[in-house]
Amino acid sequence: MSLRQLDRKxxxxxxxAQDIEVARTTGAFVYDTRGRRYIDFLxxxxxxxxxxxxxxxxxxxxxxxxxxxxxxxxxxPWVELAQLLARITPGKLEKTYRATGGSEAVDIALxxxxxxxxxxxxxxxxxxxxxxxxxxxxxxxxDGREPYPNLLSNCMTIxxxxxxxxxxxxxxxxxxxxxxxxxMEPISCNLAVLIPEDAFMKRAQQLCRRYGTxxxxxEVACGFGRTGKLFASEYFDLEPDILCMGKAITGGFAPMGAxxxxxxxxxxxxxxxGFYSTYGWHPSTVDVAIRNIRWVIRNQAQLLRDAAGISxxxxxxxxxxxxxxxxxxxxxxxxxxxxxxxxxxxxxxxDRCSTNGLLITTAGNAITMFPPLxxxxxxxxxxxxxxxxxxx
Numbered sequence: 001m002s003l004r005q006l007d008r009k010x011x012x013x014x015x016x017a018q019d020i021e022v023a024r025t026t027g028a029f030v031y032d033t034r035g036r037r038y039i040d041f042l043x044x045x046x047x048x049x050x051x052x053x054x055x056x057x058x059x060x061x062x063x064x065x066x067x068x069x070x071x072x073x074x075x076x077p078w079v080e081l082a083q084l085l086a087r088i089t090p091g092k093l094e095k096t097y098r099a100t101g102g103s104e105a106v107d108i109a110l111x112x113x114x115x116x117x118x119x120x121x122x123x124x125x126x127x128x129x130x131x132x133x134x135x136x137x138x139x140x141x142x143d144g145r146e147p148y149p150n151l152l153s154n155c156m157t158i159x160x161x162x163x164x165x166x167x168x169x170x171x172x173x174x175x176x177x178x179x180x181x182x183x184m185e186p187i188s189c190n191l192a193v194l195i196p197e198d199a200f201m202k203r204a205q206q207l208c209r210r211y212g213t214x215x216x217x218x219e220v221a222c223g224f225g226r227t228g229k230l231f232a233s234e235y236f237d238l239e240p241d242i243l244c245m246g247k248a249i250t251g252g253f254a255p256m257g258a259x260x261x262x263x264x265x266x267x268x269x270x271x272x273x274g275f276y277s278t279y280g281w282h283p284s285t286v287d288v289a290i291r292n293i294r295w296v297i298r299n300q301a302q303l304l305r306d307a308a309g310i311s312x313x314x315x316x317x318x319x320x321x322x323x324x325x326x327x328x329x330x331x332x333x334x335x336x337x338x339x340x341x342x343x344x345x346x347x348x349x350x351d352r353c354s355t356n357g358l359l360i361t362t363a364g365n366a367i368t369m370f371p372p373l374x375x376x377x378x379x380x381x382x383x384x385x386x387x388x389x390x391x392x
Contacts, residue, residue, distance in 0.1 A: 018354065025052035028372050028379050030359060039383040041369040042359045046189055046221040049248035049334075050303075051374040056295045057251045057288060065283040071098070071276055077286045084293045085260055090231050091239030095266040098280035099257030102220035102246030103131030106183075108259040108275050109242045110135050113181035113214045116268040121179045123170065123213075126157035129190040130183065130218055139183060162196035167203045174211040181242070182208055183216040186232035190221060192366035193330040193337035201236035214241040214265065220257070224248035225373050228308055228333025230300060235332070241265050251292045254285040307334050307373040310380050314369075317384045322391060327365075336369040352390035358383050 001009070007017050021033045028051060030038045043049060050057065069075045082096040097112070099105040114120055122139045130136040139155045156179075158169045173179060182204065188194035208215045217240035222232040226248065229235055233243070242265060246257040257280075296303070315331050323340035330337045340346060346362045353360050360369050367387075371380070 027051045027053070028375050037357065039358045039379060039386065041371045041383055042361055043370045043372050044252055045361070046226050046370050047247045048252040049224050049226055049373050050251045051372045052252065054251055057253060057292045065287060069283055071280065077283065077290060078281055081286050081290050084290065085258060088230060088293065088297065089243055089260055090233045092262045093243055093260040094263045095261055097259040097275050098277055099259060100277055100280050101255050101257040102244065103133050103136050104277065105220065105244040105246050105257035105259045106131045106218060107133045107135045109216045109244050112242060112261060112265065112269055112273060113216065115273045116265050117180045117212060117214060119178050119180035121154045121156065123156050123158060123173050123179055123182045125184050125188065125191065126159040127191055128184065128188060160191065160194055162194070162200045167200055170204060171207050174207050174213050177211050179213045181214040181216045183218055185218045185222050186236060186238060187222050187227045187332050187335060189226065189335050189370065192339065192363040192368055193332060193335045195330055195332060198236060201238060205238060216240060216242045216244065218244045220244055220246040222335065224296065225304060225307065226333060226370065227335045228304060228311065249292070250285060250288045253288045256281065256285045256289055303373055310375050310377065313377065313380055314384070321388050334371050334373055337366045339366040341365060349390055353387055356386045356390055358386040
């Protein structure tokens with residue numbers, strides 16, 4: 001049997017795997033088993049924000065670590081990492097709950113919101129994605145909830161664009177005072193870099209506070225520098241009650257998620273809510289995350305400054321390209337989307353890019369790109385040259 005046949009037989013997938021058998025990754029490049037190099041404008045969908053095989057993050061720790069720590073024991077590196085997260089996240093976030101990835105981090109946030117408020121309903125953005133657990137699937141798009149009809153009555157959505165009409169809808173839902181939390185990506189990578197209006201974000205936070213609804217910022221994809229700020233919430237001076245992290249928290253070296261809440265929210269669920277995660281914050285993963293975050297703190301100013309320059313270059317090049325029926329270019333930092341034509345059109349472009357040595361992805365009728373923040377101008381130019389060539 002070929003690898004593709006074995007993959008189909010033994011691995012559960014939503015759709016067939018792409019025809020790229022990965023052998024290694026380094027910097028902004030992915031190499032297949034035939035030795036072919038691809039420029040990676042996907043970064044594992046916002047995972048490898050700081051480049052693959054980043055030596056500063058990959059190096060082994062000087063200290064010896066245990067093979068495993070039972071979740072109910074004390075372990076100093078857990079506290080060390082939690083302190084770092086409290087230091088870098090926006091607002092008054094303080095206490096962190098350990099998770100194995102983004103889906104679990106969001107699910108924890110939903111459970112905390114219900115326990116803290118005594119409510120059971122949620123509001124999200126229509127079409128959004130927040131994970132793969134039943135809880136996270138149920139708060140996303142209406143279509144995504146169809147397999148779980150028992151959850152429909154407690155999960156409501158507002159539709160983009162995120163402007164005046166969406167705010168009116170949000171207030172209508174919140175003023176009943178039965179919504180536990182409003183959840184959204186402050187800048188939605190999963191909705192092709194959907195950028196809300198500043199006034200929407202300001203008003204949404206005000207409404208949540210007025211009606212006793214918690215604000216959950218899902219920064220699993222848009223956090224850790226992806227949008228040009230360390231966290232996308234910073235663009236709107238947002239002070240979320242709960243913030244979820246994952247993906248780039250370890251730079252792609254290990255799986256991890258985290259849910260951080262304010263001291264007020266933590267106190268409201270103290271003694272009532274606990275999250276036993278067998279592999280949440282495994283010692284080896286914690287070491288990587290600590291190195292990653294310390295590296296980001298040391299290099300934050302230069303990292304974001306360099307990424308801003310490359311982001312501007314992407315904007316210039318994309319504006320000059322001849323897309324079919326181009327509707328919109330949306331860029332915040334290294335979160336980049338071009339809405340053009342229809343789904344078939346952009347999928348064909350993505351396929352040609354892959355054939356020509358560039359990895360991108362699509363969302364609806366938009367091409368989406370999430371290059372590493374460490375991308376250099378030469379590689380950016382080479383990748384965009386491939387994209388331009390692939391339009392024809």
